[in-house]
Amino acid sequence: MSMTSCSSDDDYPAVDDQAPVIQLTTDHIQTEPGRQFTIEGVAKDADGLKSITLENEGMNLDKTIDFLTYYPDTLLHEYSLSYHYTAGSEWKDGDQFPVKVTVEDVRGHQTETTVLVTPDGDFTAPTFTQAPSKELTVLLQNPKLNLTTAVADNKNLSYIVVSIPDLNVHDSVSISGTTYIYNKVYEMPQKEATYTMTVKVGDKFNNTATTTSTIKVSDLPDFDKMYLADVDDAADLTSDVYGVPMLIEHTGKYQYRALYYNQKAGTGVRFIPQKTDFQPICFGVDPTTGLLTSNPNVGQPIKLSKVGYYEIDFNTVTGEYDVKSYTPTTASLGILDGSQKIDFKDGSGAQAYEIVLAGSGLPGAPSWTTNPNNNAFVLYQDKNNPYRLYREMTLTKGTKISFTISVAHIWGWWPEPYWRFDGSDENEANKPNGGDNMKEMTVPADGKYLFEFDYALLRSRIIPVK
Template identity: 40%
Template sequence: MRTRFLKVSLLCVLFATGVFVTGCSDDNKYADVDGEAPVAVLKADHIQSGAGHDFTIEGTLTDADGISAIKLECADLYLNKTIDLIDIYGAPQTSYDLSYKFSLAKDEVGEQFTVKVTVIDVGGRETSQDVLITMDGDFENPVFAVAPDKTITVLMKADRNPQYTLNFTATDDRKLDYVTIEIPELSGFETRTVSAEGKASLTFKEAIVFPNESQTYTINLTAYDAVGNSVTSTCNVTVSEMPDFEKMYLADVKTDEELNSDVFGVPMVINHTGEYQYKARYYNKAAGTEIFFLPQKTSFTPICFGLDPEDSNKLTDDPETAKPIVLDTPNVYYEIDINVKQSTYTIKTYSVNEATDPINYEYGQPCFDVWENGSEYINFYIGWGGSPQDAGEHLFVQDANNPHLFYYPAAGATWSLESGEELNFIISNYHPSGWWDHVEWRCDNSTDIEKFGYFSKKNDVNPNWEGTNQKWSDGSSVQDNWMKPVITKGGNYRFEFDAHLGRGKIVPAN
């Protein structure tokens, strides 16, 4: 038997009367009827469960003489329960429906356990059965690790029918069964079922051809695992001429998988500056960085803006032929303007010294006035957390080449996040007593974070900063939105934050 502290578990016995009691009784006063041992018909002798989950032992128990008690025992689970029916009902029971729930600890490490169920009648006769509890239960729904955006545009072409390459990856923590594909508005497209062949992951990629006319189609994807858990992803595909996209993104990665492996921030949203016009600012860490522009977040198709292979001074929207824009100068900021209607772009650079951000302090230096009266100064830092004190537990490291760029964790450290974990934080200055309102950032959308806005209620702002406190670049108000992303895939991550750009990302650590 393992030794550990006993943790309080949720123990629940469901009786016909709803009463929960344990105890002993005097069986000698009850006469035998048939003198036979009790009969126990359990619903299952093998139950699949898991750490942090429940299991319920159920069955029908009978005895003509009368059942006095039921015992459930498992030393490894610290389970030693006696259900005294005489104490509960005032008399032995000739029939009893057992339903006993037990909660496994979240940190349970065992792989399987045996619970002994013993039924005792008033004559002391016993019937025992073992129930095997294994830790391989499937409680999680499948996940679309890669899926289409909620809305996608497919451009009409003069020389061919428009097409969209449907690309998705469905995964399950146990065993994936199949995925269904429905496009009800597309004539001739029959609902498809794609088998996962019992594997934990299924990747699908296939071109869907649409009529060359303006219309919106719905793509419904539903993934099922081996026990019937399911998840659905829905995408609206609009076939049209070139629209004035509400949003545009800069992608500095090469694959759809990388576009979907982040917690947030990849690809990076850029500014919509006018009709069909967009402006990107981007810090280039190393020479040779390749970028594209995308109106959808999760894939390089169906539209990808890059260099036209026949005229590098122009853009093309064709993902099959587009060449990357290559950023050759390291350790500078690039400013790129594009016009998707005219297929044009301009590009220039500026130095990190020319760039500004709202921070009015020298990082890591004793320049932060703790009590706002000049009596005590501490080193200035920023971090992420639920308060300025908590930020001290997650301090950013300033980049050696760019004072506007910050990282978490420090080099050599590990930051692990669990699948299903929900973060809840802001970015703020560190203060040992939790004072607020100095150097802080909020986000545009708590669960779908794309950009960060400066949010200093004390208006503590670098006077040289080109931005505006508590306002986005378009003049709209920055709201008090905390960052609350949900982790879809557990692993080690890195947080990168650029105070000049107002952009950040959490991506898998190398």
Template identity: 35%
Template sequence: MNLKFACLSGLLVMSALGLASCSDDDKWPVADGAAPEFNIDSEHLMTVAGRSIKIAGTIKDADGISAINLTCPALQLNKTINIVEIYGEPLKEYELDYEYKIQENVEGESFTVKVEVTDVAGKTTSHDVLVTLDADFTAPVFTAAPDREVTVLIKANTVFNLKFTVEDNREIDYVTVNVDGVQGFPIRIEGEGKNKVEFAQALSLPGTPAEYKMTITAYDVPAQEDEVRSSKVESTLSVSELPDFSVLYLADVETAADLNSDLCGVPMAMDHVAPYKYRVRYYNAAAGTKICFLPQKTDFGPICFGPEADNAEVLGDDPDAVGRITLDKAGVYYLITVNTYDRTFTLEDYPVSEATNPVAGMHYGQNDLNTWNDWNVPDPWWQEWYFGPAKGPGEILSRMEQDKNNPNIFYIDNWKLEEGEQNFILHNWHSNGWWNFTTWRVDNSSDPSKCVYYGNAYPDNDHFTGTRGYFEYKYINVDPEEYKFMYPNAGPFDEGKWSDEGYRKNFIGDNWIKPTVTKAGNYRLVFDAHSEHIKILPM
């Protein structure tokens, strides 16, 4: 090998080695050689298993940002954001905004995520981000609080006993209470690191007719540094003489928490049959049930009608002084009438066998549904009759069961409901999706209690007794004055007009059942076709 060739070979080898030793970053000029400037938004992120964290911050570098690495073996996190590969060149500035979902089955409560930024000169800057699984993403819940409309009766000493209980799955920060126009408000109650705040205070109010707006707000400990969750109760306090309440409720539970634990139906709305007069039919499954009557739904105060301590035949209204009416017969219905002006009440019991309903003659689960509702053909097409919560006659969400001890009652146990507003009616199944054979509607879509028949009228036939007996019991054989008071626009009841939906709406609106589920889980739906009461309770 001659000297010229040897020198040329050496130069080629050195050149090759030099090229091989260069990284992609070597082609980008270095401006100052300083480490990247990295300002992270938060070095402590709070979350829970199954939810995501967001690691964010601002990165600047005069030489150019090359890559960002996020690592945490315990969270199975190993992410590289290759800036040059993504953008084709290093960036002088970059807004980091990386979201990562924590595994449902993660083990542990505290983790460290290392976030390291590298520039084209090989300089690095890093931050350790603490991730803890102690966040609170659930707003506080008022388990007892004043209703939206509260009446305070004018007395020698007019007092509103403000009571509420609010609970949280982790911790309550504080609660504020404001009563417009009342001295001493607003006030603030600290949570003191607890997950439950109970409050009670007697408010003296002027003994003259007036209205006061009250707002109670419970604040959660923030789930993130810039996030605050809260729950609010707004009420109007009406100070007045005894009004003719538009609705009165029968309460058969003991505590305010029990009044608020249902999805709907507790307490039970009574029929307003005349001025100051209310009536309800109540099935008493077990002896010893204690009841009282409330004009507000969410608490036993400020007004609770119950037997006075010194005269059990007279209804008092002080929730701290009145007793309870005891229903001592089991397995019977009670017809209960209350007059809040006269302060009187009556109880009449009768057996289940005497209780009627619009489908009492039909046989549940048997072929009692006339498919085409044709009563003139000699041999109609009969199909199975059953019903349940439904989007329509072809979409039954869950089939109801008939109670073995009381055929008026239908129920579903362990009915799984997700969070959010529900939307259904009680309706029979029909193979061809025909509407309104046997169906019901409610008094109040968002907060239903009464569930009244809205389906077809049926004649007596060789399969079952028709609806005539129900209409007589419900609309015909009733006190004429009470009928006019309850249905002022209906005129005398005419069964022949029942097929007209406009006529039916004189007695019950086309109101679907739309309560809001705040906590997903299993619920029990109970419907009494005789008392026309519906309730949904958590299981």
């Protein structure tokens, strides 16, 4: 900070004839490209304030606040500075912009100070790229929680904390970089109980994200929901927009049935009651007994040898399972590439029979239109499986997506057939000509994605294209 004295202004009598005082709230403002920030502080002077000037050539900033012009009837002795500025979108982390702030009083005295502006700030919270499921079951016969969670940050991670208060667990790990995978095995008391676990991650700017799970230690429960996983890597359970893993049917006590279309010979499938990891319970084939085991470290995927539809029935207590091919009985809609015509008998006339996604967040498509002449999001039909409809798309991280699967209509109407969803938070099943509106989903990362819908299975998903 510097002070200078110039020739006095005889129109204003001296009170103390001293240089003004300027106190900024900080000498370093960290922002980010495109973000508005504020230079704040308080200026004081007993003789009276004349002006404040803010200058930086790189910011194209040369702003003078002339108090004698703005307040012609009042001589200010104190002023709270609050100057807003939006960082340039082209600014880089390594850029530095020292802003000179000059206060002048009516006697000509000046005081200068500098605030450094840098675009290396971080205002984005870390994310869980693989979070523990909200409900976790640990079996009494193997009371171990194999915790795996993956986190990411746009700038730099700082720490991750795992807390299970009732077990006096408070594990804090210092981390760095933009990605981190936390792995640890927790020994649970061998008694039936329920525990709450929180996982918190923070970055260098102390932006945080937290997830909470309920851990239930018990004998093998009769799970209300079971899911089919056709991926090998646990990270692929959470890289989708929705639909992975796939909900299957609970047919009786400890009894489940999966109906699945196998697109590639040799695909392996396993079954999990928690959605985001193969731990702590995963049903696969025990190579020793040939039966299903719940131990994820032992069980191997069930290999499906042919392309086509499969029915897999299994019992989680006995481990017995049965795999067989089948042919769907759902009535075919025929050819859906536009060559087949349909007349809805509503005056719109014969038109191409196609299926579209009508909603929001779909690239290149207007919101909520079924009109193919208005760039509706038309789906393609698998040449080898008429029940499977698909389309690739490029999506941007953070985009909100929701839609209804519907037959196209040149007036933008919504005749049957259409498919909505089952009302679950993650859109786990489709409902023909009914159901609930889709829950809005958020794209987890930039990239190319594949939408798939099987109207025989009544399952759909959006997965990354690899």
